[in-house]
Amino acid sequence: GDSVTQMEGPVTLSEEAFLTINCTYTATGYPSLFWYVQYPGEGLQLLLKATKADDKGSNKGFEATYRKETTSFHLEKGSVQVSDSAVYFCALSKDFDQGGSEKLVFGKGMKLTVNP
Amino acid sequence: GAGVSQSPRYKVAKRGQDVALRCDPISGHVSLFWYQQALGQGPEFLTYFQNEAQLDKSGLPSDRFFAERPEGSVSTLKIQRTQQEDSAVYLCASSLAPGTYEQYFGPGTRLTVT
Numbered sequence: 001g002d003s004v005t006q007m008e009g010p011v012t013l014s015e016e017a018f019l020t021i022n023c024t025y026t027a028t029g030y031p032s033l034f035w036y037v038q039y040p041g042e043g044l045q046l047l048l049k050a051t052k053a054d055d056k057g058s059n060k061g062f063e064a065t066y067r068k069e070t071t072s073f074h075l076e077k078g079s080v081q082v083s084d085s086a087v088y089f090c091a092l093s094k095d096f097d098q099g100g101s102e103k104l105v106f107g108k109g110m111k112l113t114v115n116p
Numbered sequence: 117g118a119g120v121s122q123s124p125r126y127k128v129a130k131r132g133q134d135v136a137l138r139c140d141p142i143s144g145h146v147s148l149f150w151y152q153q154a155l156g157q158g159p160e161f162l163t164y165f166q167n168e169a170q171l172d173k174s175g176l177p178s179d180r181f182f183a184e185r186p187e188g189s190v191s192t193l194k195i196q197r198t199q200q201e202d203s204a205v206y207l208c209a210s211s212l213a214p215g216t217y218e219q220y221f222g223p224g225t226r227l228t229v230t
Binding site for chain 2 (some may be wrong): 004032036042044045046049061079091093095101102103104105106107108109
């Protein structure tokens with residue numbers, strides 16, 4: 001079945017450091033790809049998405065590019081802040097016309113701590 | 117506006133008891149999903165509703181798990197004869213309609229089976 005593999009951490013960085021969180025996927029067809037984030041004490045929320053190959057999702061200084069040739073969707077940020085401390089989840093979903101129900105398939109998540 | 121709400125936020129059940137978990141999606145959202153998140157893991161899909169129709173229940177782990185959304189809004193996840201392995205956070209998410217790609221998650225219900 002479809003699956004997502006991501007860096008698990010935990011990872012601790014200093015403020016203004018560069019961040020990369022690797023994510024690769026296994027899926028038939030053409031899934032949509034997502035990064036969700038869970039801040040301490042809050043629910044999961046969508047950070048960014050890409051729905052087709054070569055699309056780049058971006059939000060709050062984070063970016064990820066849908067690479068079909070490497071089945072990857074790595075998350076990057078050039079300069080992290082203390083407020084970026086959270087758990088990050090990579091996920092995929094498939095539309096109904098691909099036999100999916102738009103359910104999300106998640107990776108295990110990676111906890112990031114950013115120190116001042 | 118109001119987001120997705122879930123109740124109770126915490127539930128402790130003795131092994132063998134039945135529990136019911138409630139989800140109030142964002143008003144007007146057609147799609148509703150339930151996920152189970154074990155400690156230290158990513159959420160795993162349980163079931164999906166489009167309005168009142170349960171279109172996918174492939175993730176329900178056993179016939180002890182049952183979900184309904186009778187009027188196409190509020191949903192209830194029921195677990196019968198709870199077991200220790202049912203201990204997890206149960207997340208509900210809703211989205212406006214199929215194809216809109218963004219799911220809005222509730223805070224979850226943490227179920228502990230003793």
